[in-house]
Amino acid sequence: MPKVRCRNLCAGGTAAPPGSRQPPQPRFRVRCSPTHRLCRAVCMVEPRGAGDVQGSGTAPQPQRCAPGSCWAQITAFGTPGSCSALRTPLSLCPALPFVPVPLPAVPAQVALLELLCTPLRSLAMAAGFFISKSVGIVGIVLALGAVATIIALSVVYAQEKNKSSGGSGSTDTTTTAASTTTAPNNPWNRWRLPAALKPESYEVTLQPFLTPDANNVYIFRGNSSVVFICEEATDLILIHSNKLNYTLQGGFHASLHAVDGPAPPAISNTWLQTDTQYLVVQLAGPLQQGQSYRLFSSFTGELADDLAGFYRSEYTEGNVTKVVATTQMQAPDARKAFPCFDEPAMKAVFTVTMIHPSDHTAISNMPANNTYQLEMDGQSWNVTQFNPTPKMSTYLLAFIVSQFDYVENNTGGVQIRIWGRPTAIDEGQGEYALQKTGPILSFFERHYNTAYPLPKSDQVALPDFNAGAMENWGLVTYRENSLLYDNAYSSIGNKERVVTVIAHELAHQWFGNLVTLRWWNDLWLNEGFASYVEYLGADSAEPTWNIKDLMVLNELYTVMATDALTTSHPLTFREDEINTPAQISEVFDSIAYSKGASVLRMLSDFLTEDVFKEGLQSYLHTFAYGNTVYTDLWEHLQEAVNKNNVPLPDTISAIMDRWTLQMGxxxxxxxxxxxxxxxxxxxxxxxxxxxxxxxxxxxxxxxxxxxxxxxxxxxxxxxxxxxxxxxxxxxxxxxxxxxxxxxxxxxxxxxxxxxxxxxxxxxxxxxxxxxxxxxxxxxxxxxxxxxxxxDVTLALNTTRFLSGETEYMPWQAALNNLQYFQLMFDRSEVFGPMTKYIQKQVTPLFEHYRTVTNNWTTIPVNLMDQYSEINAISTACSYGIAECQQLATTLFQQWKQNVSNNPITPNLRSAIYCSAVATGGEEVWDFIWERFLEAPVVSEADKLRTALTCSTETWILQRYLQYTIDPTKIRRQDATSTINSIARNVVGQPLAWDFIRGNWKTLFGQYGGGSFSFSQLISAVTQRFNTEFELQQLEQFKADNQDIGFGSGTRALEQALERTRTNINWVKENKEVVHAWFRAETASS
CATH class of the missing domain: 2.60.40.1910 (Immunoglobulin-like)
Structure with a gap:
């Protein structure tokens, strides 16, 4: 192995005027000898404003680096430059590709000599390790691209700094779209990308600023270089871009370079097509089929708190507000972070570089391979470079800059880290997730017969996160309540959520990430599969829970209520039905998740799990790092069926198409x-x-x-x-x-x-x-x-045996269905005898668990028994059983007297808190609110936040609704679920409905375009509707807001209208019969 080292070969700078104390002001051009390309290159320094003639002005005469050496030259803040050379065999040099590194006429901001020395050193070492020359050269190309990226980023920084400080001169940053034709047949007016270009790799460098600028706006700066291959000759480049402002290069939004080929056609025009979210690049001539090109762009964006794309999250620690820069790319929001071919089939390799404050840590999908410091404008920054990812979709890319801590272990050679707020990690809230992640990963490796594809698995609990979790490859992000667990505050339900959500996201690391849907019309295959096997993974981690049984209640029966509507939809859409971001977001619904899980469970059951796994493993091995449609899975399952002689009445496709291609x-x-x-x-x-x-x-x-x-x-x-x-x-x-x-x-x-x-x-x-x-x-x-x-009386008769039942699942099925009766009748005279009946049925259950738990002082051992105890308390208290309400009052008063010692066990807190708020007044509400603000664990905060919706005081609930649009009081991620909880309260429902109507524009602007929770908001506030007046209001609401629209809640609104009409008819038909049945059942009580 040859020795390699970097050393200074030349230095230079502009001479300062006589008597001046100002430093030199150099302008640099990296020159390469045309003959030797990067080798024997010229190190040149020339003064600001001088021409491009080599050696002009007061710069020293160009000096040649030593023959056989490769070098790079950059300097910082006017300090003399140096030429850093690497001794490497001359024979390697002629093969090195020429990669131009453009440097605008401003002082370079950073010293990056090591950036080239490191890969060049690796190239020289390659000879000793018998690494191919081409592999080594690729490393240099990527490094040079990173140099260009970071240099350009520093240029953007300087330009923006000059603008913000009132500097004169023209700006070259675009903020608006150019005027273009709106003919629908133009490619840029269509939502889907043409097939002419296929991305191969990206180099993305981003610098988030974690303090606001002079306009009180948080921003990030970055640039991106994407290499793509031309599959069909075209004179048009369409690449997704949303809410990014570009630094013009030669008057255009981007620059285009050929990769190992003739020069590309010149760019004739560029513009931003904001309605369809494209950066459009028109060329003077066609790109050549089979040729690869590199598109480079520099941009800025807002690091907003909108929970989408590259966004910011905040938390408070030690009375200091901390800012986290994080991501949520799925489904159509990678384009908000950098320009990209943002469709799942457009897989590519991503090399990410993050520039971040030196007291923060950057993580991404892959491990970091290099970190170094630099000074910029008096601030210390770190540059963290990450290994290239496997070939993957844009929506799985992730990067986070934070001051989080982590706990870690290693399972089967895979590094596992659980990240979160330092206080949460110090208190041990990441330990349960750490204990379960390794076993779940190992289970899925066996289940898929495929090793985990990455060297590490980072899992991060974010204070602000819209979804429950996101399966970014190697860097899974979660809401805090889906990853952190504290035995002193968290209930068994919180614990179950943590292990099932982890299992869901880890299941995706193979099914969804390694093998990915071609387009969002087949989303159900990704999410339905993960929603099914999450129960298998959780069962492997907690084998005593019998958690697989819960799938019937949590998934199958829940989704059937939606799938029994005429406004439901099939699992698989036609591809042309799903185009816009709102349409994409709308398919993330219970049909995709829960029905998908239910039909796959059925399929596994009639094939047997072993045959199902055999077909699944073949599918994953065949399509690894590729994209599929749902029929590909059917074909591989059919092969397993044929191999094992499984008797079926027809083919897998013939059987399953009926369950996936038609609704219901x-x-x-x-x-x-x-x-x-x-x-x-x-x-x-x-x-x-x-x-x-x-x-x-x-x-x-x-x-x-x-x-x-x-x-x-x-x-x-x-x-x-x-x-x-x-x-x-x-x-x-x-x-x-x-x-x-x-x-x-x-x-x-x-x-x-x-x-x-x-x-x-x-x-x-x-x-x-x-x-x-x-x-x-x-x-x-x-x-x-x-x-x-x-007859409705037959249904009610099925609940009679519950007075002797203590198992969770029958009771939960009954309570779920009786809740519909409550929603239909809690504003009528039916509710009185209904309440008496439920009191009669639940009293034996309440007394059973009072005995089993030694008067509520111990916790049942089994998961299902713990859930049954919770049902006993919550049902008894909410339906007014005096002993339960007295228990709640006593425990609550004990807590008030000693706030630091809460006597209520975590499992029972939701029920006790709600009962206390419902029977208390303003004083109790304010006490719970204060506890919410200071809650140390998010699972406790969630219980308190939900309990606040149990108030029966109209003015308190009205005030609370206003809090939901104030992110300083209720986090944006929790706003819709808080409104939903208020709507479940019979007092709060009309208030929530009025609030939704009065604030629709605001709510739609914040959540409607692509929020998974938005459809749930519409469903929740309308679930009680059962009168003609409410139907008219709902129809008027639809008519009044056509101009604003309903976004991802469009289908939910149609379903609300259908449910309301159904409810009206059902109440008319059944009210008197139900009333008579409940009266008869309670006549002697």
Whole structure:
């Protein structure tokens, strides 16, 4: 291995005027010998304002570096320059590509000699390690690009500094779009990129400023160099750009260079097409097919608090506000950080460099490979360079600049770090996540039969984050409540959330990141799959919880309420249906996540998990680092089916297309007297009309598992709309149960005789029926009653056995469905007897857990038992059981008397806090508000923030609503969920609705364009609507705001209208019957 070293070879600078105390003012040009390219290059210094003639003015005569040496020359703030050379074999030099490094006529800001010496040293070392010359040269090219990037960034800094200090002269920074034609056929007026160009690599350098400028605006500066290959000859470059201001280069927004080929055509025009979010570059001639080019640009952007793109988050520590620069690129917001081909199929390699305050740390998808200091305008900065990423999509890129701390360990050679606020990390809030991340990663490596693709896994808890978490490759970001856990403050629900969200995001590291959807119309495959296997990953980390059972309640039954509407949609859209950012954001809904998870669970069940995994592993191995459509998965699963001779009634594609290409699901109706079985499209409003056509005529191929008291039968496939199965003809003296463990995504209805037998079994000995199916009987019956396919009294009868039930899942299914009754009737006379009935049913559960927990002083061992205890307390208190409310008052008063010693166990705090606020007045509310402001753990803050919505005082709730649009009181990430909680309060619902209408423009501006939570806001404030007056208000709201629009809430608004009409009809049909049933059930109490 040859020796290599950097040494000074020449120095120079302008002479200062006689008697002047000012430093020299050099202007530098990096010159390369045309013959030897980078080798034997000339180190030249010339004065500001002098011409470009080599050696002109008062500069010293050019001096040649030693033959056989490569060098770079930059200086800082007028100090004499030096030429740093690297001894390297001359034979390598002729092969080095010429990469121009343009230096504008301003003082360079940083000394970057080491930046070239390091890769050049690596190149020389390559000879000793037998690394190919081409690989070494690539390293130099990337380094030179980084030099150009950082130099240009320093230029932008100087220009902006001069502008802000009142310097004269013209500016070369663009702020508005050029006037262009709006013909819809122009490529820049379409939302999708043309296929002519394909990116290969990016070099991105960014410098966030973590203090506001003179205009009180936080900004970042940066530049980007993207290498792309021309797939089809074109004279147009379209690249995504949103809310970036560019530094003009020769009058244009960008510069274009060829990579190892003839010079590119000249740029004839550039402009920003803001409506479709493009930087448009028109050329004087066509790019050559098969040729690679490099597009370079310099820009500034706002480091806003909008939770999208490159944004800022803030927190307070020691009464000092700290600022974090962080990212959220999914789905269409990488373009807010740097110009890029911002579509998931446009995968490329990213090399990121961050310039940041020296007392901050920068992290990105890949490990850092170099960090060094520089001085700029009297401030100390660090430059952190990261290894190139694997080939990946833009939406997975991430970088964070913060003063966070971390805890770490190493699993299977993978570095795992949990990052967060220093106080939170010091208090051990990252330890639980650290304990579980390694085992979950190991589980998925086995599940996918594929090693984790990266050398490290950073997971970061952010104070401000709109989604629950984001699966950026190697740098996963979370809301604090999804990653941090403190046993003294966090409930079992908080703990479950942490482990399931971690499992969800780590599942994506393979399924979504390694293999990625081609376009957002197939989003369900990414999110549905992760939402399914998150339960498997969490189960591997917490095997005693039986957490996989919760998927039925959390995913399947939750999404069925939406999928039973005519305004639902299929899992897979046509590609041309999803174009705009708002349309993309709108597909991030419960259909994609929860229905996707449910149908994949069904698929795994009828294939068996081993066959499902075999097909999945083949799929991942085949398409690693590439993009797919959903049919690619079907093909690989079919290969596994064929290999293992799995008996199916049709191909995987034929079966599953019916579940993915048409919306909704079937209700399977069986007659146990005849054995007849039939299916039909289940709709909550049976009188509604389905306008979306289906080539399958809303019929499915349905896998049906079943049991009787004496046997469990083989899976039966319902292939046609109707059929007869002799096994289902069991007569009227016993019962038949379909869809064991609710493995299938459908509902079940029976003839009345079978319903009676099932109800009798629940009354006599409910444990004969599996616990999940006890929940199923309740949930199916209530939803069939809402669709008027069974009497509402049958549904209510399924709750009678609950007075003897202590398991969580049946109780939770009942409470979920009784909540609908509460929403429909808590403003009517029905609610009185309904309250008495629920009190009667929940009292035995309350007394059971009072005994089990030794009068609420201990915690049940099992997850499900802990959830049951929470249900007992929250239901008893919210429905006015005196003993529960007295318990809440006593515990709350003890806490008030000694704020530093909270006697309420974390599991019960949400219920106790809410009860205290509901029965208290302004004093209690203010006490909870103060505790919220000072809460040391975000999970505790969430409990307090939600409890504040339980007030029954109109003026307090009205004030609280105003707080939601003041980010100094309620964080932007929490605003919509706070409004939703107020709307769930019967007193708060009309206030929230009025607030939404009165502040629609503000709310839409902050959340509507691309917020995942925005659709939930519309659903929450309208969920009680069941009168013609409210329907008219909703229709008027839609009409009044057509000019503003509804963004990602457009479909949610249509669903709210449909639900309201359905609610009106259902209440008219059932109110008196329900009222009579509750009165009869409580007549003797």
């Amino acid at each position: 699901f079937p209700v399977v109706t069986v007659n146990t007297l005849t054995g007849s079985v039939r299916q039909s499209h289940f709709l909550l409003d049976s009188n509604s009309t389905v306008e979306r056509p289906s080539v399958f005529n809303y019929a499915w191929i349905v896998p049906i598992t079943w049991m009787t008291p004496s046997r469990t039968g083989d899976r039966y496939w319902l292939v046609d709309v109707s059929d007869t199965n002799s096994n289902f003809s069991v007569g009227s003296s016993t019962w038949l149960l379909l869809n064991l463990n609710v493995s299938g995504y459908f509902r079940v209805n029976y003839n009345q005789e079978n319903w009676d037998q099932l109800l009798q079994q629940l009354s006599n000995n409910h444990q004969v029926i599996p616990v999940i199916n006890r929940a199923q009987i309740i949930d199916d019956a209530f939803n069939l009653a809402r669709a008027q396919q069974v």
